[in-house]
Amino acid sequence: MANFYRDNDDIQFLFNHIDLAAIAELQEEGFKFAKDFDYAPANAAEAIKNYDLVLDALGELSGNFIAPRSEQIDRDGNRLNEDGSVTRPDGIAQSIDALGKAGVMGFTLPHRFGGLNFPNLVYSIANEIVSRADASLMNIFGLQGIAETINYFADEDIRQRYLHDFSAGKVTGAMVLTEPDAGSDLQAVKLKAFQDDDGQWYLYGVKRFITNGCGEVLLVLARSEPDRSGGLGLSLFVCERGPTVHVRRLEDKLGIHGSPTCELFFDNTPCRLVGERKRGLAPYVMSLMNGARIGISAQSLGIAEATWRVARDYAASREQFGRAIEKLPAVRDMVIDMKIEIEAARALLYETSLMVDFDSNLEKKLQYDPPADKEALKELKNQSRKYNRYAGMLTPMTKYFSSEMCNRITYDSIQVLGGSGYMRDYPCERHARDARITTIYEGTSQLQIVAAVRGVCSGTAEKYLVEELATRQYDPQLADLLEILKEGTTQMVECAAFVKEKGVDYMDLYGRRLVDIAIYIINGYLFCRQASGKFDMQIPVAQGSDAFGSTISMKQRKAMIARRYIMRNAPVIKAVASVIKSADESTFSQYEALIGPVPVE
Amino acid sequence: MAYNCVVLIKQVPDTKRITGEAMNADGTVNRAALPAIFNPEDLNALELAIQIKEKFGGTVTAITMGLPAAAKILRESLYRGADDAILLTDKRAAASDTLATSYILSCAIKKLKYDILLCGRQAIDGDTAQVGPQTAEKLGIPQITYVEQLIELNNQTIIVRRNTGAGWQEVKAQLPVLLTVMDDANEPRVGNAKRLMKYKDVLAPAEITPDSGIDIKELEKKGLLIKQWSLDDIGADLNWCGRDGSPTKVHRIQSVVLTAKESKTVEPNQAGITNMIHELIIDKTIS
Numbered sequence: 001m002a003n004f005y006r007d008n009d010d011i012q013f014l015f016n017h018i019d020l021a022a023i024a025e026l027q028e029e030g031f032k033f034a035k036d037f038d039y040a041p042a043n044a045a046e047a048i049k050n051y052d053l054v055l056d057a058l059g060e061l062s063g064n065f066i067a068p069r070s071e072q073i074d075r076d077g078n079r080l081n082e083d084g085s086v087t088r089p090d091g092i093a094q095s096i097d098a099l100g101k102a103g104v105m106g107f108t109l110p111h112r113f114g115g116l117n118f119p120n121l122v123y124s125i126a127n128e129i130v131s132r133a134d135a136s137l138m139n140i141f142g143l144q145g146i147a148e149t150i151n152y153f154a155d156e157d158i159r160q161r162y163l164h165d166f167s168a169g170k171v172t173g174a175m176v177l178t179e180p181d182a183g184s185d186l187q188a189v190k191l192k193a194f195q196d197d198d199g200q201w202y203l204y205g206v207k208r209f210i211t212n213g214c215g216e217v218l219l220v221l222a223r224s225e226p227d228r229s230g231g232l233g234l235s236l237f238v239c240e241r242g243p244t245v246h247v248r249r250l251e252d253k254l255g256i257h258g259s260p261t262c263e264l265f266f267d268n269t270p271c272r273l274v275g276e277r278k279r280g281l282a283p284y285v286m287s288l289m290n291g292a293r294i295g296i297s298a299q300s301l302g303i304a305e306a307t308w309r310v311a312r313d314y315a316a317s318r319e320q321f322g323r324a325i326e327k328l329p330a331v332r333d334m335v336i337d338m339k340i341e342i343e344a345a346r347a348l349l350y351e352t353s354l355m356v357d358f359d360s361n362l363e364k365k366l367q368y369d370p371p372a373d374k375e376a377l378k379e380l381k382n383q384s385r386k387y388n389r390y391a392g393m394l395t396p397m398t399k400y401f402s403s404e405m406c407n408r409i410t411y412d413s414i415q416v417l418g419g420s421g422y423m424r425d426y427p428c429e430r431h432a433r434d435a436r437i438t439t440i441y442e443g444t445s446q447l448q449i450v451a452a453v454r455g456v457c458s459g460t461a462e463k464y465l466v467e468e469l470a471t472r473q474y475d476p477q478l479a480d481l482l483e484i485l486k487e488g489t490t491q492m493v494e495c496a497a498f499v500k501e502k503g504v505d506y507m508d509l510y511g512r513r514l515v516d517i518a519i520y521i522i523n524g525y526l527f528c529r530q531a532s533g534k535f536d537m538q539i540p541v542a543q544g545s546d547a548f549g550s551t552i553s554m555k556q557r558k559a560m561i562a563r564r565y566i567m568r569n570a571p572v573i574k575a576v577a578s579v580i581k582s583a584d585e586s587t588f589s590q591y592e593a594l595i596g597p598v599p600v601e
Numbered sequence: 602m603a604y605n606c607v608v609l610i611k612q613v614p615d616t617k618r619i620t621g622e623a624m625n626a627d628g629t630v631n632r633a634a635l636p637a638i639f640n641p642e643d644l645n646a647l648e649l650a651i652q653i654k655e656k657f658g659g660t661v662t663a664i665t666m667g668l669p670a671a672a673k674i675l676r677e678s679l680y681r682g683a684d685d686a687i688l689l690t691d692k693r694a695a696a697s698d699t700l701a702t703s704y705i706l707s708c709a710i711k712k713l714k715y716d717i718l719l720c721g722r723q724a725i726d727g728d729t730a731q732v733g734p735q736t737a738e739k740l741g742i743p744q745i746t747y748v749e750q751l752i753e754l755n756n757q758t759i760i761v762r763r764n765t766g767a768g769w770q771e772v773k774a775q776l777p778v779l780l781t782v783m784d785d786a787n788e789p790r791v792g793n794a795k796r797l798m799k800y801k802d803v804l805a806p807a808e809i810t811p812d813s814g815i816d817i818k819e820l821e822k823k824g825l826l827i828k829q830w831s832l833d834d835i836g837a838d839l840n841w842c843g844r845d846g847s848p849t850k851v852h853r854i855q856s857v858v859l860t861a862k863e864s865k866t867v868e869p870n871q872a873g874i875t876n877m878i879h880e881l882i883i884d885k886t887i888s
Contacts, residue, residue, distance in 0.1 A: 038823075039798035050798045057680075057791040065788060103794035116794055 002067065004129045005059025008305070009539040010343055011125060013554045014350055015055075016535040018121070020048050023354065026361035027119045029369070037111045051122045054104065059129055061102055066095045066133035070258075073134060074430050078214075078260040080250040086214035092258045095137050099130075100169020107144055109151060113159065114167030120291075120360070121353040124298045128346075131302025135434040136258030138299045139211050145291035146173035146219050150238065153275035153284050158238060162217055171216035175288060176264065178209045184447055186221065186281055187231045191266065193222035201237060201273055203266040209251065211441070213262025216241050219288070220271065221280050228278075236280035239271035255433030290391075292442045293399035294356065297349045300406035300438045304342050307431035311335060311413040314420070316542070326544075331416060338409050340561055345402040347526035348519065352394040359387040390464050393455025394522075400448035401519050403438035410435040445512075452518070453511035457496045461518045465489050469525035475532040477559060481566045482528065488521045488573050495580045502583070509587055510580045517576055520569040527562035531555050602756055603658035604776075606650035607713055609706060609720035609736065610643040610663050610678065612671040616725045639674045642721025644789040646782040649751060650719050651682040651790070657754060660684045662713060666694060666705055669807035675827050679800040680792030688805045691832045693839060698847035699727070703735035705842055708835040710740060717759070718779040722747060730781070737779035744779040745772050749786045805829050 005011060024047035025031070031047075033040035041047035069091030076089035088096075099105055107123045109115025123144070131138040147166035151159055165171045182188040191205030203222055207213070217240060224235035239245070244267045251261040275284055315326035315335050325331045362384040371377050410432035414421035421428045439445045455461055466489065474482055495514055499507045507514075538551040586594070614635035622634040650661045663678035665671050666689040675686035689709055697705065710718065718737070723730035730746070737744035745761055749769070753760040757776045762769050764783055802820075805827040809815050820826045832842055840846060867873045881887045 039795040041798070049801060053792070053797040053801055054794045057794065057797060061791045065791075098790065101790050101793065103796070116798075 001060070002063030003056065003059040004062040004067070004132050005055045005125075007059075007063070008129075009537075009554065010346060011128070013530070013535070013537055013539075014346065015052065015125070016537070017530055017533045018350060018354065020044075020051065020119075020121070023119045023121060023357050023361070024048060024051075026365070027117060027357065029365075033111045033117070040111050040117070050116075051118060054116065054118070055122065055125055055129070057102055058104055058126055061098055062129045062133035065098055066091075066130065066137060069095060070134040070136075071427065071430070073136060073258040075257075077257040078250055080247060084247050086247055086250065086260050086262070088260070089258055091134075092137060092140070095134065096140060096169070096172065099141055103169075105141070105144065105169035106147065106163070106167025109144070109147055109163055109167055113151065113163035115163070119353075119357045120294065121350060121357055124294060124349055124353040127295055127298035128302040128305065128349075131299040132306040133302075134258060135299055135303045135306075135431075136256040138295070138302065139256060139259035140172050140215075142295040142299060143173055143175070143212060143215075143292075145288055145295065146175060146217065148291060149219060149236075149284060149288045150274065152287065153236070154238065154272075155275075158272055158274065162238070166217070172212055173217040173219065174210055174212045174215040174262075175285075175292065176207050176210050176213065176218045176220040177285060178207060180206065180208050183209075184444060186285065187229075187234075189221050189223060189234055189281075191220065191222045192226070193220075193224040193235060193237055193271070194226075201271050203237060203239060203269045203271050205266055206248075207264045207266070209441075210262045210264055211259055213264045214241070214247050214260050218245070218264075219274070220266070221285055224273075224277055224280070231281040232278050234280040234285075235277045236274040236284045237271040238274050239266075239269050242269070244269040254436055255430070256437055289442060290356075290395050293395050293448070294349070294353060296438055296442045297345070297352070297398040297402040300402035300435065301342065301345050301349060303431050303435050303438070304338075304345065304402075304406040304409040307410045307413040307428050307435075308338050308342055310426060310428055310431075311338065311416040311421075314417050314426075318417075325416075334412055334416060336564075338412055340565055341405050341409060343561060344523040344527070344565065345398070345405045347530065348394070348398045348401055348523055351522075351526055352391070352398040355387055355391040355394055359384070359391040362387060386463075389455070389460045390468070393452060393460045393464070396443070396448035396451035397455075397515065397519055397522075399443065400439075400445050400452060400515065403435075404445055406435045406438055407432075449511040449515050450508060452515045453499075453507055456492065456514050456518045457500050457507060461496070461522075462489065462493050465492075465518075465521060465525070469522070469529070472525075472529060473532065474528050475555075475559065478528045478531060478562060481524070481562055484566055484570050485521055485524045485528075488517065488524070488570065491573055491577045492517045492521060495577050498581050505588065506585065509585070513576045513580050517573050520565075520573055524562065524566040524569065527558055527565055531559035531562050603660075604653055604716040604754070605660050605662070605714050606653055606717045606719060607662045607664060607710060607715045608643070608647045608650045608678070608683070609718065609733065610647065610665045610674055611640045611721075611724050611732075612637050612665065612667050612674045613640045613724050613726040614638075637670065637673070639677055640721050640724045640726075642723065642725075642782060642784050643674075644721070645784050645786045646719040646721050646780070647678055647681060647683065648787045648789040649748075649780070649782050650717070652787070653717065653751070653754065654682070659716070662687065662715075664689065664706070664709060664713075666690070666697075666702060666709075669805060672803075672805035672808050672827055675805070676800060676803050677792065679803060680796050681790055682793065682796065685828065686803075687828045687830060688807065689830050689835070690805070690807050691842075693832055693843050696844040696847060697842060698849035699729050699731040699735060700848060701842050701846035703732050703739055704846060705832065705835070705837055706732070706736050707739035708832075708837045709830060710736070712830075712835060716776045716778075718742075718777065720779070720781055722781045722783045733779060733781040740777075740779070742777045742779055743774045744781070745774055746781040747783055748780045749783045800825070803827055 021044035024044045031042050034042035041050055073089045073091040079087040106115030107118050111117050127138055127142045130141045147163055150162055177186055179189055193201055193203055195201050203220055220237045221234055222237055223233050225233040246265040247262045248265050249263040315331055316324055318325050366384055413428045417426055417428055420426055499510055536553050536555045539554055541548045541552050614632050615638045625631045654661050661683045662685040663675055663683040664687040669690055672688050679686055694705055720733040734744050745763055747763045748761045749764045750762040752762055759778055760773045762771055803825045806829045867877045
């Protein structure tokens with residue numbers, strides 16, 4: 001009986017390490033909902049117990065029900081029928097039904113719409129667990145941001161119409177944004193939204209690459225202001241699947257075969273405006289995308305965890321040259337690095353999710369329940385602004401880091417398995433195919449960097465590192481590492497200043513390197529924090545060494561990880577910093593010469 | 602038409618996790634060394650009951666006889682969708698064999714309104730598969746064993762498919778009826794999030810020690826108290842319960858150690874497998 005929540009020591013550790021009580025208190029608005037809903041928690045301990053119980057059930061469902069179906073789902077894929085309907089693979093349809101029965105399709109929605117009102121952090125844990133079982137299913141389970149967007153921005157009538165059904169798992173949704181000529185650049189969206197004489201809105205046009213476009217509730221970004229180009233001409237609409245929404249094509253794609261990617265044609269489809277006109281792209285879709293980016297980070301982590309487990313098992317059981325291949329230095333090193341990369345990505349994802357929770361809850365408090373006291377109000381505003389900045393920087397960072405990590409790990413996992421990894425007999429090739437999209441959709445890595453590097457260059461990264469991370473209490477045995485991190489921070493600040501001086505193009509040219517530096521330092525601190533927290537637990541050690549006995553303290557293990565991670569990255573930071581400060585602009589000046597003309601057939 | 606389903610469930614040692622300490626020296630099961638779990642096929646019975654409720658309406662009541670700790674599986678039943686849970690616990694019921702257990706369960710069930718009784722085909726500790734059928738006999742109702750699919754439920758008639766081992770039969774019966782359900786009947790659901798949140802603090806009175814500070818009345822008021830019945834509550838004749846009511850006498854328990862007498866090594870290569878298959882065809886093991 002597999003349980004993808006309970007069997008993951010790192011998740012178990014972090015669940016206890018992180019101060020969930022603080023976030024539960026905010027999320028439950030002082031636990032005021034307990035009097036109206038018999039399942040809502042009355043205190044922090046109860047809330048945390050709820051999170052644990054629900055994740056436990058989801059872990060069981062993922063391990064025993066969803067994961068065994070994933071291979072067949074990958075083989076089956078979705079089918080577009082002649083009547084324009086889409087038939088999901090059996091395994092996906094059954095899993096959606098099971099998730100609905102488990103009552104987890106309104107994970108973060110408020111109690112009053114039948115949701116669980118769980119914080120974003122717990123949702124990230126859930127998304128990882130589901131993705132580990134089947135990455136493609138996460139594209140449905142993890143799309144709850146659609147309901148969330150309706151909750152944030154739509155009027156009460158629209159909320160009442162859809163949100164209960166989302167919570168009950170009766171409907172699934174789609175974010176209908178991309179068009180043939182508007183991919184990364186959503187400002188170019190053309191799909192027409194127009195009103196008749198009675199004020200009823202309609203949609204006309206084509207959308208492409210729409211994940212779960214065959215879902216029942218569609219959030220559509222459309223041009224409501226025909227005379228206005230760019231983002232300010234766009235509004236967000238909600239419509240339902242119906243005779244005027246045609247699925248014209250299902251994409252035949254590399255991975256996540258369980259998730260239908262649709263081309264949609266809207267043929268004068270009646271729809272309703274979400275929120276206000278002209279605010280479709282910013283802030284509505286931006287907010288939706290930010291949530292989705294955290295979702296993809298969790299999806300990446302789930303795929304990486306799944307594939308690492310296969311590689312780890314194989315490294316121990318496969319013998320070559322008379323011994324297990326994990327005894328070979330090159331394999332050994334790879335398996336450890338994969339594990340540490342996964343834990344680094346998890347640390348960053350959870351930290352980001354927590355910042356998003358603080359951000360959204362403080363904003364909610366400011367809006368609906370601001371303190372009467374002037375000083376307190378000012379303080380709350382400051383806090384809210386601070387978390388908003390942190391969340392804005394960390395969200396693209398975690399999306400970028402996890403998805404790139406996931407691609408490396410799935411390839412390394414195939415490498416550990418050698419020829420077997422390339423074959424369909426093992427799931428690693430599927431993991432690699434599933435992983436490939438994660439650096440592309442919900443904003444490519446390159447776009448995440450564009451957003452993240454502005455956080456690094458605006459001083460947010462420095463503020464976050466110096467004020468939030470460096471000031472914490474750490475275990476004295478980590479003092480030398482903290483010094484190195486401090487030094488790294490100085491280098492990062494210098495690089496940021498250099499880049500700013502050189503202008504925006506240079507910033508984008510070296511953005512990836514600069515963001516990498518920031519992430520190495522942040523992750524280093526997060527590992528140190530994990531090694532210094534109050535909570536500890538014993539976890540089993542692999543057989544093969546007499547140095548540890550049968551178990552080890554997780555904090556002690558995290559200190560070992562912190563040391564390895566920081567010591568190995570410190571020289572990398574130095575090297576990367578010198579590249580950034582090289583002032584090399586050959587990419588701009590020599591492109592045509594270096595690349596040659598476009599090939600002719 | 603709505604149906605009242607009563608599911609008979611049992612807490613059992615997880616015999617899949619047998620370790621070196623799992624058996625006592627005398628060959629009996631060392632219950633302390635194994636985690637106590639919901640008998641797997643009882644989960645299939647509960648799932649079928651919940652599906653009946655979802656489709657036709659009605660209620661699902663889970664009932665178990667056992668130590669106070671067995672309340673754990675009643676909580677799990679509530680998480681999954683049971684409306685009510687009853688713990689039958691009484692020291693005088695200790696050492697009951699299948700006959701005594703069936704008698705006690707039948708006394709309890711007589712106090713309930715029921716149309717369909719469901720239980721797992723058998724429990725993984727004793728593997729007798731006797732309690733379900735004997736309970737039906739005690740109640741004087743029809744029984745259908747080895748159920749793997751509900752085909753039709755129409756007024757007072759039920760049609761199910763049962764597995765005979767060599768094939769299957771469709772069996773029709775009048776309600777009330779007792780079904781024993783197999784593991785391939787369905788895949789049991791996990792706990793529902795809101796029900797987990799709501800029922801996580803449910804307790805049976807026998808689980809509450811006086812020094813725990815838990816107010817039983819308060820729990821009951823919140824609907825978080827599991828019903829608990831003693832042998833007196835169900836009007837059971839003590840002569841039919843516990844050791845006195847159990848004709849089963851254990852003659853001898855053997856710890857069977859399987860040893861290979863005649864064995865043959867098959868080389869793990871194509872030639873080895875080809876030879877083995879060839880031999881199996883010749884001696885008609887496979888054809």
